[in-house]
Amino acid sequence: MRNLWQLLLRNHVFLLFLVLQVLALTWVTRSHGHPRGAWIQWSLRWTGAWNEQLMEVARIRDLDEANALLVAENAALRALMSRGSAAHGRGGEVVHMTLARSANWFMVNRGWADSVRVGDGVVSSQGAVGRIVETAEHYAMGLPLVNTELEWSGRVGKAGVMGRVVWPGHAVRAGQMQDIPRSAAIAVGDTVFTTGYQGVFPPDLPIGTVQRVTQNPSDEFLTVELTWAVDFNALRYVELLRGPNWPAFTPTEAPK
Amino acid sequence: MEGTLQTALRWVLALLAQSWIFHHLVVMDGWVTPLFHLYGLVLLPLRMRPVTYLLAGGLMGLGVDLLNFGGGLFTAAGLVSGGLQPLIARLLAPREGYEADAEVGPQTLGWLWWLTYTFLIVVVHAVWLFALEAGRWGLVPKGLGQAATSALATSALIVIVRTLFMRNARRR
Structure with missing residues (x-):
């Protein structure tokens, strides 16, 4: 018991660091996406x-x-x-x-x-x-x-195919639309609009413009690179x- | 006593300067993010108890988090840089050790020591901050790149400000 106490005393800075770091990381984990709390x-x-x-x-x-x-x-x-x-x-x-x-x-x-x-x-x-x-x-x-923690609902054109709109986190101007079936007809320059399904935006507000369409090698979906409508x-x-x-x-x- | 007051005042001013001014001067999509609050940590006296560096770093980070919606990122990074600061100082110590009244800066320990000491503390802080902030593995390489460029910019900023204050002190 005495040895244990001495060991703790000898490493008290490191132990304090571990405790405080765990508390800080808990705070980070709980607030990632947006800061929360009173x-x-x-x-x-x-x-x-x-x-x-x-x-x-x-x-x-x-x-x-x-x-x-x-x-x-x-x-x-x-x-x-x-x-x-x-x-x-x-x-x-x-x-x-x-x-x-x-x-x-x-x-x-x-x-x-x-x-x-x-x-x-x-x-x-x-x-x-x-x-x-x-x-x-x-x-x-x-x-x-x-x-990067959020996803939004978007539609290519006002009556086109729908998918998830996300920000990959690389360039501020570049968004991405995912889960688009390979059969969808999407052209560079098409506008992506809000669907209104999430209750945040009314439908048909511009989200961005299609910059590039790529086929995912691993599944049957397309990934659409966007430039946000908003600067x-x-x-x-x-x-x-x-x-x-x-x-x-x-x-x-x-x-x- | 005067030295302690000066150190505490510098610590508070660095925190406020970061939260109210430098926090707004992020440029190039985050590739240059000033972390000026580290000025208050880098210039802490060399022969304090390790637990003091740890608490000074943690509290500095907590202050930045509370004033700038950091969500714990700056606290975690402040604890890492504060925890490692005595080790960095020991690593760079001259053979005969530091003098009792050795001031942190180029005037007593030389430019190479000062630049290395500053950069190591800043880069440790920046790497932890940006790696945590990335939030997912795919964004960690970008975060590490941002940490490197921001650490260089912050180190330059700290060295410039310190040099300016040294010149003013000499004139007086």
Whole structure:
């Protein structure tokens, strides 16, 4: 017993390292995909205000006002359009976004005080952007299409074949559509649209454009390389959409 | 006492600078990710107890995680670099060991020692961070590439900032 105690004392730094590393790795495992936990509310509140201040530094006043008006107009027009659901939109601004990680996220300057709720879809004038996963009073966190932990439902053309849309994690501009039957007629330049099945986006929003079609040697499916419709490097103004009649969204993880 | 206060202040400032400024300066799709908080760890005095390096690294990572939605990645990486820091210092120690008041930097231990010490701490941190962040085996090679380029950029940044502060101190 005394020897054991001495052994522990002699290696106390290493043992402490192991314990703390296991705790940290548990945190990493639990939060991969997007950060979770009660501290998110606190962090959104504090870092959101700071991120917005940083954005102010880069803001060109006139362009900003013009863009804000356009976003509001877009939101109003989209709400009026007949999409078979009561989707309604609110304009917002992306105040921070990561694109260097595999589990990327973004922050918008709208929160639950602006009626933003978890599960709301986020779109830009170019197409589908992502969905909201956490909300604080004035800020919300969302996951973009460029997140390797998520998959989305897409359709080639407005009446074409459907498949899973994922981000392989290599280049920010490049997405991928999987599980497309070999018999499907897909051409380079075709547009991939949302299906509306996940309840995040309304149907027929652009997701991307087909860049390359390859046959998987191991199965009967095609893999379609996409270029996202949205330029995530320049993403700033967005709309937050909610369709109360859409089915509840449950995220599914991409296969490892 | 003054030295301890200065070290603690530098540790806090490095954490805040990383969370509020350098965290936003990620360029080239993540191939250059500044990890400036390591400035506060690299410049910790050389003859502290190993457990202090470990806790300083872990707490630094925890701070970055909480302020930047790191989800534990920076804590894990901070623990690894903090845990290995005494070993790296011992590995690079001169034959007669470090002097009691040896300051971390090129002025007392030479440029080669300073550059190697900084780069090794940064690269250990970056490799663990990016490998964990990759999340799947297929993305690990890309993560290791990003770790290498980010470690080079961060080391250069730390060396430049340290040199600037040394010049200002000399002028005073």
